[in-house]
Amino acid sequence: MKIIPVLFFLVLSSLTAWSQSTALLKKTAVSLLSTLGEVERAQVQLGLEDSARTAWTNLPLGLAPRVGLRYGDLSEESKIAFHKVLSAVFSSQGYLKTFAIMQVDDILHELFEIQFQQGKVNERSMEFIRKLNWDYGNYYLAMAGNPETDDAWGLKFEGHHISINLTVAGDEFTMTPLFFGSDPAVVETTQYAGLRPLSKEEDYGFWLINALDESQKAKATISDKVPGDIITSPDRPQWLEEFQGIKGAELSGGQQKILHYLIEEYIGNLEKEKAEAYLEKLHTRGMDEVYFAWIGSYEPMKAHYYVIHSPDFLIEYDNVGFLDNANHIHTILREKGNDFGEDILKKHRLDHKH
Numbered sequence: 001m002k003i004i005p006v007l008f009f010l011v012l013s014s015l016t017a018w019s020q021s022t023a024l025l026k027k028t029a030v031s032l033l034s035t036l037g038e039v040e041r042a043q044v045q046l047g048l049e050d051s052a053r054t055a056w057t058n059l060p061l062g063l064a065p066r067v068g069l070r071y072g073d074l075s076e077e078s079k080i081a082f083h084k085v086l087s088a089v090f091s092s093q094g095y096l097k098t099f100a101i102m103q104v105d106d107i108l109h110e111l112f113e114i115q116f117q118q119g120k121v122n123e124r125s126m127e128f129i130r131k132l133n134w135d136y137g138n139y140y141l142a143m144a145g146n147p148e149t150d151d152a153w154g155l156k157f158e159g160h161h162i163s164i165n166l167t168v169a170g171d172e173f174t175m176t177p178l179f180f181g182s183d184p185a186v187v188e189t190t191q192y193a194g195l196r197p198l199s200k201e202e203d204y205g206f207w208l209i210n211a212l213d214e215s216q217k218a219k220a221t222i223s224d225k226v227p228g229d230i231i232t233s234p235d236r237p238q239w240l241e242e243f244q245g246i247k248g249a250e251l252s253g254g255q256q257k258i259l260h261y262l263i264e265e266y267i268g269n270l271e272k273e274k275a276e277a278y279l280e281k282l283h284t285r286g287m288d289e290v291y292f293a294w295i296g297s298y299e300p301m302k303a304h305y306y307v308i309h310s311p312d313f314l315i316e317y318d319n320v321g322f323l324d325n326a327n328h329i330h331t332i333l334r335e336k337g338n339d340f341g342e343d344i345l346k347k348h349r350l351d352h353k354h
Contacts, residue, residue, distance in 0.1 A: 021273045022171050024088045029147040029155060032081040036069075040078075044069045048145040053154055054340045057234045058179050058330065060105075060160040061140075062132035068156065072137020082141065085155065089166055089175065094269030097180060100197035101161050104182055105134045107192050114189070134160060152348055154341065161330075167341025169348035175270055176335045177238070183328040185319060198329045201317055204262040205306050209294050211255050212246070217298075220246040226296040226303040230316040230330050238339060243309055245293025248286075256287045263290070263308060266315050266333045278335075281312055301326050312336055 033041060046053055046067065057064045074082065086095050112129050115121045121129070138159055145153030147168070157164040161181030167174045180198060187195040196202075212220055222244050232238050248256055267278045282290075289310055296304035303326050308315040314334040321328035337343045 021088075021271065022168055022173055025085070025166070025168055025173060026147045028081070028085040028088045029143065029153070032078065032085055033143070033146075033148065035075065035078040035081045040069055044141060044143050045146065046142050046144045048150070048152060048154065050144060052142065053144040053156060055234075056156075056158065056163040056165065056177060056179065058161050058163055058181055060132040060134055061138040066140035066142075066158055068140040068142030070137065071139040071141060071157075071159075072135065074141075086157075086164075089155075089164070089271060090269055091271055091275065094271075097197055097269060098162060098164070100195070101180060101182055102136050102139060102159075103192075104184070104187070104195070104197060105138070105160055106136045107187055107190065107195070108183055109134045110190060111184070111187075132160075151352070152345060165340055167345065169341055169344040170351075172344045172348075173274070174335060174338045174341045174344055175274060176333055177232075177339050178269070178333045179331065180269075181328075181330040183321070185321075185327045185329040188327075198331060200265045201262075201331055202300065202319065202329065204258065204265055205294075205304075205317060206298070206300060208255065208258045208262055208292065209298055209306070211258055212251075216246055216250065216255075217294075219250070220292055220294050222293045223295045226305045226320055227318060228320055230318045230332050231307070232314065232316060232332060232334065233330075239334065239336060240307070240309060240314060243291045245291045245307070245309075247288065248290040248292070249288035251287075251292075259290065259292055259308070260287060263313075263315065266331070269333075278313070282310070285310065285312060297326070 036044060052067045071079070071082075086098060090098065112121060112126065116126045139162060140158055142156045143153065144156070147153045152169045154168065155164075155166040161179075161183065163177065163179035165175065165177055182197045185196060185198065185202065187193055209217065209220065231240060248259065251259065263282065264279070267275050270278070291309045292306065293309070294304070294306045296302065298304075303320045305318045305320075307317075312335065314332075314336070316332050318330045319326045319328065
């Protein structure tokens with residue numbers, strides 16, 4: 001009996017895992033489509049080359065209309081099928097964050113209504129706020145290509161503080177850009193007081209910056225002026241070319257471990273095989289090549305921002321808020337060259353030229 005070389009076994013195992021992941025994604029997406037009527041299917045489907053697939057925003061529906069099907073208008077059968085798609089896309093952590101963020105939209109609306117009743121918000125402002133259409137149901141689902149017949153296809157789910165962008169090409173798939181936000185970052189009143197959908201993104205960031213000694217902290221801190229949003233927001237360049245802050249090689253083993261925890265919080269939102277593949281990519285290059293930069297306060301509830309930047313990945317976190325009270329989080333995860341599956345789609349097309 002021949003012994004299979006370890007490397008070959010690992011490669012084979014990896015390919016098998018990818019095949020299983022994309023097969024499950026396809027199965028759940030096809031099941032979702034089967035719950036839709038003819039008119040709904042026409043609404044939900046885009047061409048893979050449609051510019052709407054690669055356009056994204058985190059703005060509420062009242063400021064940025066979306067294409068596709070409104071989540072709140074889906075039948076219960078379709079909602080159940082859609083939850084199965086998201087369960088295939090995300091870990092339980094990422095899945096629960098998605099719906100906690102959606103729930104916070106309802107809470108945000110309630111909070112403003114309470115303030116209006118208390119006279120803290122005037123009628124003109126309240127009229128504008130209501131037109132923003134914050135609502136658990138105001139998220140839109142679109143599908144690019146057809147998972148029933150196409151090797152390359154995608155799925156988009158987007159609304160206020162959520163932009164999920166799945167791209168599948170053969171046995172590979174990507175999930176970036178992945179935007180999660182939360183306003184408020186911590187609910188301070190109502191029965192939901194204490195709810196924090198993106199708690200560890202904040203807590204681990206403070207843990208790391210305050211684990212640095214004074215000279216390291218000075219190197220990591222690049223400015224006192226906190227940006228009003230993530231720097232790679234929709235209307236700006238989608239990648240940062242300049243590495244800033246402190247390099248992983250300049251951190252102690254313990255500090256690198258905290259940085260790893262923070263990166264894992266973002267990568268760990270994804271389903272198991274994809275998360276493991278991203279971590280393997282991170283470990284192959286090494287933590288020494290990762291940069292961490294901070295702007296703003298080292299204390300919660302004061303405006304702050306951080307970026308984690310390697311040659312392969314970019315993570316941004318911003319917490320300012322309209323009232324500069326640091327209670328409004330924006331985050332994004334990107335894979336260089338593979339936003340909206342750019343690299344895997346290019347490879348897929350080259351491999352399938354006729």
